[in-house]
Amino acid sequence: MSRRSVNPSRRVADGGLPSVGGLLHPKSRSPPVLTIALVVLGVIILIAYFNSGSGVTVTSREAVSRSEGSCTPEVMQALPYLKKAYGNELHKVLHVGPDSCTVVSNLLKEGKVEAWGVEPYDLEDTDSSCKSLVRKGFVRMADIKFPLPYRQDSFNLVIVSDALDYLTPRYLNRTLPDLARISTDGLVIFAGNPGQQKAKVSELPKFGRPAKLRSSSWWSRYFIQTGLRENEGPLKKFEQAASKNKYKPDCQIFHLSS
Template sequence: MRVWRRPVNPARRPSESEAAPFASHPNLRSRPPPYLSIALIILGAILLIGYLRIGQDALGSRLSLGWVQDCNMLYLGVIAARPISQSLKIDKAVGDVLCSEEVQRAIPILKAAYGDSMHKVLHVGPDACSTVSRLLIEEESDAWGVEPYDIEDADWKCKRMVQSGLVRVADIKFLLPYRAKSFSLVIVSDALDYLSPKYLNRTIPELARVSSSGLIIFTGYPRNVKAKANRYGNSVKLRSANWWGGYFDHLSLEENEDMTKKFDQAAEKMSHIPHCQIFHLKPYN
């Protein structure tokens, strides 16, 4: 038996007794219109899509940043498991001269070759603060540095080393602020590649002047004939071993064959493959 609701006359106004139950229900007056709910749903969907897209972009950025950091760590020798050939390929692609980092990798080999001559060392070149710190910690040597470029962006540790006089900022195209034979060894890296022969005639004899036992020069391998620029805007044209050999003869600097042989033997024993050209020179008498 179907029960039908009694039709309501729309013209009939409810009495107070009939209207009171409905008026007392809180949801009837506070219920929002349906289009507001639809708008909120659409807005939530837009925010969700934007969040997902931002998350994907952030993930891509982290992956790209991770790749760049991985390459930098490779140059520092932190990722020892990677083959040397891969490191050389990346170095070719970037075209940077990073022999100052090569100096830090070669400190144990230099110690094996030079022995007690490592007791008082001067490092000349970019990142001198890091190299001096490594020498002080690993080899317990007395070490100083000359930074040939501005260190405005250096960290507070490096600036403190400069303030203490452990590292000096100086233009190596002019006289160095040291007396003759002030150091047993002078190591230079990533600095001579950016100098023309005009300034090399002055700088290399200065480096040899302040050394009592020897001068060690780390320089990049020539990979092309086009001049490049480093981060300081200086152009660089990497030179061959024959070019450097002729230039050392021009400056009356002799190769230290004994130290060269000892260094090569120590490098082979430690499975070290140099990424830079290394020249061992005798000081001036």
């Protein structure tokens, strides 16, 4: 029996995507495994490229809270001085950042304080107390790159920690004005201190990238550009109370009003 010759063009269709060498030499064909590997590598590179422009570089709440220099524990240390600084204004409070359950839980113990929280990262592996706060609506997950689901002037005070440091300026331009929108009496921002805080090298793979720790002068210029000004009254009371108790925060703390 005579053997039918194989059309070279059909070999390409049967073997998947042709390699560069196959395009130059039609008789050669790259191994299917190598072809698949090249396709997978290309997909990974594309995903990495598009993600590089995202506003938030941290996706894990655990990674933020366990990293060296986290500012959320600083919120708990500063809480007694915030009470003295804001007094009656510490009535309806929103905390934005990781471990919002802890902050909200402590604020609710005050009795006179109504507190809510926004968790910008995952809420996996939380304890029963945190799950209860989420179930009751006191704490919710939300992407802070987009407007929060609250009306204007919903809270007296908005406290932010371990959130803005992970936003690129592109998204910071949207998030900060939105936080000011929902606050009537003030906005308190806890930001990383470039001189004292550095992420552990072992933690970097969990972060994807370390936080962008900006200087106080950078923040001051940015606040002015955004239309925010220093909230002088509460700032002076906060500094007096902190100085009296020799409290020196490791994080930068900004008191702002719109």
